[in-house]
Amino acid sequence: xxxxxxxxxxxxxxxxxxxxxxxxxxxxxxxxxxxxxxxxxxxxxxxxxxxxxxxxxxxxxxxxxxxxxxxxxxxxxxxxxxxxxxxxxxxxxxxxxxxxxxxxxxxxxxxxxxxxxxxxxxxxxxxxxxxxxxxxxxxxxxxxxxxxxxxxxxxxxxxxxxxxxxxxxxxxxxxxxxxxxxxxxxxxxxxxxxxxxxxxxxxxxxxxxxxx
Numbered sequence: 001x002x003x004x005x006x007x008x009x010x011x012x013x014x015x016x017x018x019x020x021x022x023x024x025x026x027x028x029x030x031x032x033x034x035x036x037x038x039x040x041x042x043x044x045x046x047x048x049x050x051x052x053x054x055x056x057x058x059x060x061x062x063x064x065x066x067x068x069x070x071x072x073x074x075x076x077x078x079x080x081x082x083x084x085x086x087x088x089x090x091x092x093x094x095x096x097x098x099x100x101x102x103x104x105x106x107x108x109x110x111x112x113x114x115x116x117x118x119x120x121x122x123x124x125x126x127x128x129x130x131x132x133x134x135x136x137x138x139x140x141x142x143x144x145x146x147x148x149x150x151x152x153x154x155x156x157x158x159x160x161x162x163x164x165x166x167x168x169x170x171x172x173x174x175x176x177x178x179x180x181x182x183x184x185x186x187x188x189x190x191x192x193x194x195x196x197x198x199x200x201x202x203x204x205x206x207x208x209x210x211x212x
Contacts, residue, residue, distance in 0.1 A: 009206050010063055017056035018076045039180040046137035046184035051195045053077065053103050054132050057110055058124065058199025063206070067115035074107035102139040106132045125196040133192025137184030 057070035109131040117123035
């Protein structure tokens with residue numbers, strides 16, 4: 001019974017985290033619409049994707065103890081997002097399927113660290129967190145390379161409404177413009193370790209809940 005409960009809790013966590021990852025990243029390409037805030041949005045979305053990827057991947061990785069499952073988790077996120085955004089695409093929303101697989105190389109780095117350090121959890125948190133945090137904003141630049149011209153897309157697919165917190169007051173040219181990748185990578189490297197630790201801790205909590 002306890003094994004069954006642990007497995008059910010595990011799969012529930014995977015579904016919950018993966019679905020929330022998808023929900024968080026479903027608008028991750030929308031910075032193409034916010035031309036005045038493009039770099040700001042790019043940085044924020046890069047960090048959000050980094051954290052959602054790493055928390056679920058670390059949970060899955062430490063639960064199974066098998067290097068490779070982080071990449072498998074990234075694949076789950078990718079497929080979920082393809083399904084969700086594919087539905088949007090069928091309704092006329094612009095979407096390029098090259099976008100979401102950029103999670104996969106970062107997850108591969110996580111698997112590599114776990115394997116190379118002989119499944120050392122603390123090395124996974126420190127080295128894996130830094131590597132994913134620094135790499136994903138770089139890989140996420142694929143978004144900017146592959147999507148259509150931002151201005152052209154924005155005029156072709158105008159947004160009917162804009163959330164108040166995203167409404168441009170004035171063009172924010174110098175704020176994040178200098179290096180959105182470096183900013184995202186710097187913040188991601190710090191926060192990535194924290195969320196990697198959270199992912200590992202979720203695994204511990206799962207066992208404790210089930211053992212109670």
